Amino acid sequence: MPRPDRDQPATIDVAIDRIVGDGKGIGFVDGKTVFVARTAPGDVVRARITRRQRTTLHGVPEAILTPSPLRIDPACPYYDRCGGCDLMHLDYDNQLATKVGIIADSLRRIARLDPVPPIPIRPSPREWGYRSRVEWALDVPRGVVGYFAAGSREIVDVEHCPIATEGINALLTTLRDDVAAGIVPQQAREYRAVATETGSALEPTGSRRSGIVQQALHGEVYRFSAECFFQANIPVTEVLLADLLAIADGARDAPGIAIDLYCGVGLFTIPLARRFPRVVGVESFRPAAGFARENAAAAGLRKVRIVNAPVERWVTQDQSPLGRVALLVFDPPRTGAGAATISGILRLRPAHIAAVSCDPATFARDLRGLLDGGYALESIVAYDMFPQTHHVEILAHLRQT
Numbered sequence: 569m570p571r572p573d574r575d576q577p578a579t580i581d582v583a584i585d586r587i588v589g590d591g592k593g594i595g596f597v598d599g600k601t602v603f604v605a606r607t608a609p610g611d612v613v614r615a616r617i618t619r620r621q622r623t624t625l626h627g628v629p630e631a632i633l634t635p636s637p638l639r640i641d642p643a644c645p646y647y648d649r650c651g652g653c654d655l656m657h658l659d660y661d662n663q664l665a666t667k668v669g670i671i672a673d674s675l676r677r678i679a680r681l682d683p684v685p686p687i688p689i690r691p692s693p694r695e696w697g698y699r700s701r702v703e704w705a706l707d708v709p710r711g712v713v714g715y716f717a718a719g720s721r722e723i724v725d726v727e728h729c730p731i732a733t734e735g736i737n738a739l740l741t742t743l744r745d746d747v748a749a750g751i752v753p754q755q756a757r758e759y760r761a762v763a764t765e766t767g768s769a770l771e772p773t774g775s776r777r778s779g780i781v782q783q784a785l786h787g788e789v790y791r792f793s794a795e796c797f798f799q800a801n802i803p804v805t806e807v808l809l810a811d812l813l814a815i816a817d818g819a820r821d822a823p824g825i826a827i828d829l830y831c832g833v834g835l836f837t838i839p840l841a842r843r844f845p846r847v848v849g850v851e852s853f854r855p856a857a858g859f860a861r862e863n864a865a866a867a868g869l870r871k872v873r874i875v876n877a878p879v880e881r882w883v884t885q886d887q888s889p890l891g892r893v894a895l896l897v898f899d900p901p902r903t904g905a906g907a908a909t910i911s912g913i914l915r916l917r918p919a920h921i922a923a924v925s926c927d928p929a930t931f932a933r934d935l936r937g938l939l940d941g942g943y944a945l946e947s948i949v950a951y952d953m954f955p956q957t958h959h960v961e962i963l964a965h966l967r968q969t
Contacts, residue, residue, distance in 0.1 A: 581613070652715050652956075652957065653731060668689050694803060707723050743759055775794075791859055811949060815920065826847045830851065833859040848890065904927060910934055948964045
C-alpha cells in the first residue's frame with residue numbers, strides 16, 4: 569500500500585507572513601500552516617518539506633523566489649551552513665522588531681493577553697563580537713572545529729566567529745591549533761570556552777576540574793567555573809540587572825525578604841542582599857550553588873542563604889518559617905518554571921515578582937499561571953541578549969492584587 573504522503577509535493581511555494589516562536593517564518597497554503605526556517609516577512613520561497621503533520625508543514629528554503637525588501641546579505645561566510653545565527657539576513661532594527669513580534673505572539677496565543685501591552689526592547693551595545701561563552705563541536709580525526717549545521721549533527725568548520733568576543737576567538741584559534749598538533753584526544757566531541765576581562769577557560773565539556781574565571785558586573789565580582797551558567801552578553805546583562813534592581817528598589821516598600829529561584833552563581837542574589845533584610849537563593853546545580861555561597865561570602869554578605877535543591881521540590885515544601893516575601897525573582901532554564909513551581913510561588917505570596925525568561929513561549933505559559941493566581945502585570949521589557957539570532961531575554965514585573 570502506498571504511503572499516505574507519497575502523493576504530496578516534496579516542495580511548496582509559500583509567502584512568508586511573519587516570524588514566530590523559534591525564529592521560523594510562517595505562511596499559509598491550501599489550508600495548511602507552513603513553517604520555513606531562515607526566512608523574512610515578505611519572502612516568497614520554495615520550501616523543501618522536512619516534516620508533515622495533519623495541518624502543518626515544516627520546511628527549509630530551497631530557493632528564494634521573491635526576496636523580501638527586509639533581506640540583507642548575511643555578514644558571515646558560514647551563515648548558509650551554520651545552525652546558529654538564524655536572523656542574520658535581517659538588519660538590526662528588523663531583528664529587534666522581529667523579537668518583539670515573537671514575544672507579542674506568545675503573549676496573545678499562550679498567555680491570552682488582549683490587548684498585548686507595549687514591549688520595549690533594549691538593544692545590544694554590540695551587534696557583533698559580544699558572546700563571551702560558547703561550546704564547540706569537534707571531529708578531531710578530520711581536524712574539524714565549529715558548530716553544528718542547522719537541523720543536523722554535521723559540524724561546520726569555523727575559523728572565526730563574528731558574534732564571539734576577541735577572547736573567545738583567540739580560544740578558538742588555540743583549540744584549532746591544538747587539534748592540528750594532535751594535543752586534543754581523538755575521542756573529544758565538545759569543548760566549552762569562557763573569556764572574561766580577567767581570565768579564560770578552555771576545556772572539554774564534562775571536565776572533572778572545570779576552570780574558574782571571574783566577571784565584574786554592576787559593581788559586584790562573580791567567581792564561577794566554566795561548567796556553570798552565566799550570561800554570555802555582559803553589556804546587555806548589565807542593563808537587565810539594572811532594570812531588575814529598579815524593581816527590587818520599588819519592592820522594598822513591602823515588608824519581607826527576597827527569594828531568588830534558579831539563582832545560579834548569585835547574579836541577582838548578591839545585589840538583592842544589599843537591599844533586603846534577608847535573601848534565600850535556590851539552585852539545583854551543586855557547583856553553581858557553591859559559587860553563590862562563595863560570592864556572597866566574598867562580598868561580606870552574611871544575610872544570604874543558598875539552598876542546593878531542585879526549585880520545583882523546594883517551593884512545594886512548607887516554607888512558612890520564611891515569613892513574608894517582598895520580592896521573588898525567578899530565572900528558569902528554557903523549559904520554564906512549570907506548573908508545580910508556579911503553584912509553589914503562589915503559595916509563598918510574594919508582594920512583587922520579577923520573572924526573567926529566555927523563551928517567549930514558556931514565559932507566556934508561566935505568566936498565565938501567575939495572572940490566574942492573583943497577580944497583575946506591571947511591565948514587560950525585552951533584551952537583545954543574542955543579536956543575529958531569534959533568541960531574546962524577557963523581564964516582567966508582577967504585583968500582588
